[in-house]
Amino acid sequence: MKAGTNLEKVLVSGMFAVTAEAGPPKGTSAAVMQRKAELLRHCCDATNVTDNQTAIVRMSSLAGCVLLKQQGVDPVMQIVCRDRNRIAIQSDVLGAIALGIGNILCLSGDHQMFGNHPTAKNVFDIDSIQLIQALKAMRDEKKFICGDDISGEVPLFIGAAANPYADPFEFRVTRLAKKVKAGADFIQTQAVYDVAKFAKWMEMVTDQGLDKQTHILAGVIPIRSAGMARYMRDYVSGVSVPDEVVTRMEQAKDAKEEGAGVAIELIEQLKEIPGIHGVHIMAVGWEDIVPEIVKQAGLLPRPVL
Amino acid sequence: MKTITEQKPFEEISEALSGVEKVYVVGCGTCATMCHTGGKSEVLDMKEKLEAAGKKVTGWMVVPTACDELTRDALEENAKDVEEADGILAMTCAFGVQTIILYTNKPVYPSLNTLFVGKEDTPGHFIEVCMQCGNCILAKTAGICPLVRCAKSLLNGPCGGSVDGKCEISPDVPCAWQMIYDRLAALGQLDKLEEIVPIRDWSTSSAGGPRQVTISG
Numbered sequence: 001m002k003a004g005t006n007l008e009k010v011l012v013s014g015m016f017a018v019t020a021e022a023g024p025p026k027g028t029s030a031a032v033m034q035r036k037a038e039l040l041r042h043c044c045d046a047t048n049v050t051d052n053q054t055a056i057v058r059m060s061s062l063a064g065c066v067l068l069k070q071q072g073v074d075p076v077m078q079i080v081c082r083d084r085n086r087i088a089i090q091s092d093v094l095g096a097i098a099l100g101i102g103n104i105l106c107l108s109g110d111h112q113m114f115g116n117h118p119t120a121k122n123v124f125d126i127d128s129i130q131l132i133q134a135l136k137a138m139r140d141e142k143k144f145i146c147g148d149d150i151s152g153e154v155p156l157f158i159g160a161a162a163n164p165y166a167d168p169f170e171f172r173v174t175r176l177a178k179k180v181k182a183g184a185d186f187i188q189t190q191a192v193y194d195v196a197k198f199a200k201w202m203e204m205v206t207d208q209g210l211d212k213q214t215h216i217l218a219g220v221i222p223i224r225s226a227g228m229a230r231y232m233r234d235y236v237s238g239v240s241v242p243d244e245v246v247t248r249m250e251q252a253k254d255a256k257e258e259g260a261g262v263a264i265e266l267i268e269q270l271k272e273i274p275g276i277h278g279v280h281i282m283a284v285g286w287e288d289i290v291p292e293i294v295k296q297a298g299l300l301p302r303p304v305l
Numbered sequence: 306m307k308t309i310t311e312q313k314p315f316e317e318i319s320e321a322l323s324g325v326e327k328v329y330v331v332g333c334g335t336c337a338t339m340c341h342t343g344g345k346s347e348v349l350d351m352k353e354k355l356e357a358a359g360k361k362v363t364g365w366m367v368v369p370t371a372c373d374e375l376t377r378d379a380l381e382e383n384a385k386d387v388e389e390a391d392g393i394l395a396m397t398c399a400f401g402v403q404t405i406i407l408y409t410n411k412p413v414y415p416s417l418n419t420l421f422v423g424k425e426d427t428p429g430h431f432i433e434v435c436m437q438c439g440n441c442i443l444a445k446t447a448g449i450c451p452l453v454r455c456a457k458s459l460l461n462g463p464c465g466g467s468v469d470g471k472c473e474i475s476p477d478v479p480c481a482w483q484m485i486y487d488r489l490a491a492l493g494q495l496d497k498l499e500e501i502v503p504i505r506d507w508s509t510s511s512a513g514g515p516r517q518v519t520i521s522g
Binding site: 081082086108109110111113114122124125126127128129130133134145161162163165166167168171174175177178181182190237238 | 480504
C-alpha cells in the first residue's frame with residue numbers, strides 16, 4: 001500500500017471503484033461540504049474536492065477535503081498548477097498528509113480567463129506531469145523538488161486526469177503513458193458520452209498495457225437539462241456530447257430523470273470496457289442524484305475494506 | 306523582431322498629464338512607426354488631440370530609433386522646445402521611454418503600452434513567439450515555443466482543452482502543442498514527446514530582478 005486510503009484499497013482489491021466529486025462552496029459554509037459528505041459517503045469509495053474549478057474562487061480543496069474526512073469520506077485533493085508555484089504546492093501536500101489526506105489528483109487547471117478573476121496572473125511554474133513526478137519523488141524518495149529531505153512519512157496515492165476527446169487523438173495515449181511513467185497510480189478521465197471513441201482510446205491504452213500499470217476510472221457527468229447538454233456540446237472544450245444525447249434530453253418529459261438514465265446507461269457500458277477499473281461521477285452541483293445513479297447502476301453497496 | 310506596441314486610451318494619457326500644461330512629443334521611426342503607434346502621423350494626431358484638450362505642444366519629433374543613443378543628440382538639437390515643456394510624451398515603446406529619461410530632467414510619460422517582442426507572421430499581424438526566458442528549449446519542441454504560445458506554458462504536451470488544433474482560450478489561438486506535434490510528426494521525431502520534460506529552472510527568466518549580461522573580450 002502506498003497510502004492505504006480507501007480508494008487505494010478498493011482499486012488494489014480489483015473491485016470496480018466508484019468516486020464522486022464535491023465542489024466546495026463560493027463561501028465559508030462548512031455545512032455545504034458536510035451535506036455533500038452525507039450524500040456521497042455510502043455510495044462512493046472516495047470523493048474529489050475540486051481546486052477552484054473553472055478558475056472560480058471557492059473554498060480551498062484542502063479545507064474541503066478535511067471537512068469530508070471529518071464526515072468519514074475518503075477525500076481526493078485536487079491540485080491545479082494554475083495558482084501555486086512549487087513552494088506553495090509542496091507545502092500544501094505536507095499539510096494535507098498531516099491532516100490525513102492521502103489521495104491527490106494532479107491537474108493543469110482551467111485557464112483563468114474562464115473564471116471570475118480573468119485579470120489574474122497565472123503561475124504554471126510546473127505542469128501536471130511534472131507535479132505527478134514531484135509527488136512520486138516526495139513519496140518514494142522523501143525528497144522535495146530541490147532535493148532536500150522531507151521529515152516524516154509521505155503516504156500518497158497519486159492521481160491524474162486523461163481526456164480521450166482532446167486532440168491530437170493519437171497523442172492522448174502517449175500523454176497517458178507519460179503520466180503513468182511519471183507515477184500516476186490512478187486516472188480519472190474526462191466525461192464520457194461518446195462511448196465508441198472512448199472504447200477505441202481504451203483499446204490503444206490496453207494494447208500498451210497501461211491499464212495494468214495504473215487504475216483507470218471513466219468519467220461520468222450526469223446531465224440535468226437539455227440546455228446543459230447543448231452547453232456542454234457547444235462550449236466546453238474537450239468534452240464531446242453526441243447530438244443524439246442532446247436530442248434525447250430535448251425530447252424527454254422529465255429531463256432530470258432522462259439525464260440520470262443516460263448516466264446509468266453509460267456506466268453499464270463503461271463497466272464492460274476492458275481495462276476500466278471504476279467510474280468517476282462528477283455531478284457538478286447535482287450531487288443529490290449520485291446515490292440513485294450508483295444504486296441503479298448496480299454498484300451498491302460499496303465495499304468496506 | 307520588433308517591439309509591438311499599442312496606443313494607450315487618451316483618457317489615461319490625459320490623466321497622466323494632468324497638471325502638465327506644455328508637452329513635447331517624441332515619436333519613434335522604427336517599431337512604433339511600423340505598428341502605427343508612434344510614427345509621424347500618429348504624433349501629429351496626438352498633437353491635435355493634446356491641443357484640443359487645452360495643452361500647448363511646444364514641439365515634436367520622430368527620432369530614428371528611440372532606444373538608440375542618438376536620441377540624446379536629438380533631444381539636444383531640440384533643447385529649446387524640450388526645455389519649454391513641462392513634460393515629454395513618449396510615443397515609443399518602454400525601451401524608448403527608458404532611454405529618453407536618461408537624457409532629460411523632464412518627466413516622461415508613456416503614450417503606448419509595450420506588448421511583446423513580436424514576429425510578423427502575416428502582413429500586419431504580429432505574434433509573440435519568444436518570452437525571452439533565458440533557457441531555450443526549442444530543440445525539443447520542433448522550433449515552436451510552448452512557454453509563450455501555450456496559454457498554460459505546458460512542457461509535456463497539450464492539455465485536455467486542445468480541440469481541432471485550437472486552444473481552449475479562443476478559436477483564434479492555435480494550440481501550440483498541436484503545432485509542435487504536427488511538426489515533430491513531419492520531422493519523424495514524435496518520440497521526443499515521450500520523454501518527460503523535467504521541472505524548469507525559472508531563475509533565468511524574469512523572476513529575479515533585471516537580468517544583465519556583460520560581453521567580455
